[in-house]
Amino acid sequence: MKRQRSWWQLQARAAPYLFVLPFVLLFCAFQLYPLGRSLVISFYDTAGPRATRFVGLENYRYLLGDKLFWGALANTLYYAIAFLAVQIPASLGLALLLNSRKLKWRGFFRFAFFSTHLVGHVFVAVLFAALLSPRQGPVNELLSAILGRQVEIMWLTTPSLAMPAVLLAAWWLSIGYGMIYFLAALQAVDQSLYEAAEVDGAGRWAKFRHVTLPGIKPVLTFLIVVGMIGALQLFELPYVLFGGPGPNSRGVTVVMYLYLAGFELGNLGYASAVGWLLFVIIMGISIMQVRMMRMTRED
Amino acid sequence: MRQTAGTSARQMRRATASLLLHMMVLGLAAAALAPFAWLICAAFKSQADLFAYPFLPWHDLRRLTLENFRVLFTREPFAAWLINSIFLASTTTVLVVTLSSLGGFALAKYRFRGRGVLIWVMLGTMLLPGVVLLPGSYLLMYTIGWVNSYLALVVPSAVSVFGMFLFMQAMRAVPDELLQAGRIDGCSELRLWWEVALPIVRPMVGAFTLLTFLGSWNSYLWPQIILQNEAKYTLPIGLANMVAVPEYSSDYGVLMAGTLLSVLPVMVLFFALQRDFIAGLSSGAMKG
Numbered sequence: 001m002k003r004q005r006s007w008w009q010l011q012a013r014a015a016p017y018l019f020v021l022p023f024v025l026l027f028c029a030f031q032l033y034p035l036g037r038s039l040v041i042s043f044y045d046t047a048g049p050r051a052t053r054f055v056g057l058e059n060y061r062y063l064l065g066d067k068l069f070w071g072a073l074a075n076t077l078y079y080a081i082a083f084l085a086v087q088i089p090a091s092l093g094l095a096l097l098l099n100s101r102k103l104k105w106r107g108f109f110r111f112a113f114f115s116t117h118l119v120g121h122v123f124v125a126v127l128f129a130a131l132l133s134p135r136q137g138p139v140n141e142l143l144s145a146i147l148g149r150q151v152e153i154m155w156l157t158t159p160s161l162a163m164p165a166v167l168l169a170a171w172w173l174s175i176g177y178g179m180i181y182f183l184a185a186l187q188a189v190d191q192s193l194y195e196a197a198e199v200d201g202a203g204r205w206a207k208f209r210h211v212t213l214p215g216i217k218p219v220l221t222f223l224i225v226v227g228m229i230g231a232l233q234l235f236e237l238p239y240v241l242f243g244g245p246g247p248n249s250r251g252v253t254v255v256m257y258l259y260l261a262g263f264e265l266g267n268l269g270y271a272s273a274v275g276w277l278l279f280v281i282i283m284g285i286s287i288m289q290v291r292m293m294r295m296t297r298e299d
Numbered sequence: 300m301r302q303t304a305g306t307s308a309r310q311m312r313r314a315t316a317s318l319l320l321h322m323m324v325l326g327l328a329a330a331a332l333a334p335f336a337w338l339i340c341a342a343f344k345s346q347a348d349l350f351a352y353p354f355l356p357w358h359d360l361r362r363l364t365l366e367n368f369r370v371l372f373t374r375e376p377f378a379a380w381l382i383n384s385i386f387l388a389s390t391t392t393v394l395v396v397t398l399s400s401l402g403g404f405a406l407a408k409y410r411f412r413g414r415g416v417l418i419w420v421m422l423g424t425m426l427l428p429g430v431v432l433l434p435g436s437y438l439l440m441y442t443i444g445w446v447n448s449y450l451a452l453v454v455p456s457a458v459s460v461f462g463m464f465l466f467m468q469a470m471r472a473v474p475d476e477l478l479q480a481g482r483i484d485g486c487s488e489l490r491l492w493w494e495v496a497l498p499i500v501r502p503m504v505g506a507f508t509l510l511t512f513l514g515s516w517n518s519y520l521w522p523q524i525i526l527q528n529e530a531k532y533t534l535p536i537g538l539a540n541m542v543a544v545p546e547y548s549s550d551y552g553v554l555m556a557g558t559l560l561s562v563l564p565v566m567v568l569f570f571a572l573q574r575d576f577i578a579g580l581s582s583g584a585m586k587g
Binding site: 011012015016017019020022023024026027029030031032033034035036037038039041049094097098100102103104107109111112113115116118119120121122123125126127128129130131133135136137138141172175176229232233235236240243255258259262263268269271272275276278279282283286 | 316317320321323324327328331332334335337338341350351353398399401402404405406409411414417420421424426427428429430431432433434435436437438439441442454455457458460463482487488489492513516517518519520524535538539542543548551554555557558561562565566569570573574
């Protein structure tokens, strides 16, 4: 009897530690340790997993002087800004349409728009490589039908069209996804606020501006900040779509640059330096965005 | 008399507005789904017909063929990739959900030494882009001999800081009185987690499980670094490598058949569970 009680107390006392233990062990071994190692080897020149030579800040210095890196950063920023500039308003517009109480089959439409998000980046890239093929590809055929003359746009081999091609695929993938979040936010806006605004004689735009927008602002901020962080880490889509850097290296992103340097050329130290610089860039942009969203607060 | 004319005009206007709304949403939905429709059709067309007909050769449906699928399963180890993907995504998901819910339960419902530190360290790593870890992780895998092993895909992925926080938030809703009552009834702490806490957060478990499965199913970068022989590939790796083969890069039919079979399982899964899923996802978003 006594032994049983002491066992009972022991399990109650030890329970929280045992519950977090598996997580903590794996977290230390597979996140914290590799993180530290990435930081350390960013100060080394490496060739494959074995040969290393301490070089101090040389990797970072070389990186900041590499034109290809700046090109990759420019491509990535171009993509990220264009992506959000279309995705956010389109998702919100779609959510406003679907939020209408008059709409039938709402559940079906919600799933239809969301379903594109289920397709992984690699699969989207394979699909869009076919859709965008220059001769008789469906996208070109559609454009031909609209314009009334035969067009043969070389989507995947024209440097200036590299990122637009990636953007087309990315928008298709994520507009419905953003819509789900906006829809949830719209449905949570207090309906009595609309009625109060109507009593005050507010028109459609005034209601949107002063009731809807403040109500969905947390979700808006979330989608912009998280979307930006995701966009800055773009990799699979262009890598599979172009089978590498793309025409004139116009499809290279920062993460692709990291991947090529570390895992195709085998310089893991240099790749680590790229990763840490990307971290600094992401932090900087996120902080800036959150500040800006705070400044636009309604008084 | 005049009043009825007014109401019927208003009704007319309403009906027109509703019709316009439905046409617009239908049109947009058709545009969003058109690539899927094209994909399904392309998978069953021969190479000669692929671009010749926008969707299907309606005048002669006997032209449709299963040849693309035959090539996929006979000339490529596609069946193995499919099985590998199912195995890896399921194993990872079970591990992630178990560890995160157990850990999240402890963080939400117990006060214990080191809790605050753990939360702070976890928060700190959340801001790091995943790719920062890549070189260090690869070196670790090399050191312990896990390169080209599934252990490298499953074990490190079992850690989800996001999942821990999600469960920590959700488990706060579990009433302490309920746990206390369970203890008086002689439930061990582990059974409290399984029989009291988990059922309460069920909608969130569903959404998180699906999202984790989807993430693992679609993951490319890390498996691409780790896996080195074809028999071990997952669907994204196998398919991405097929694109690079000249023989297939001109024969989209086979690639489309592969894409279709890669996308279909998650589609069916989500469609079956969508009610739970969307409720869970939005409840998470509102708190976030």
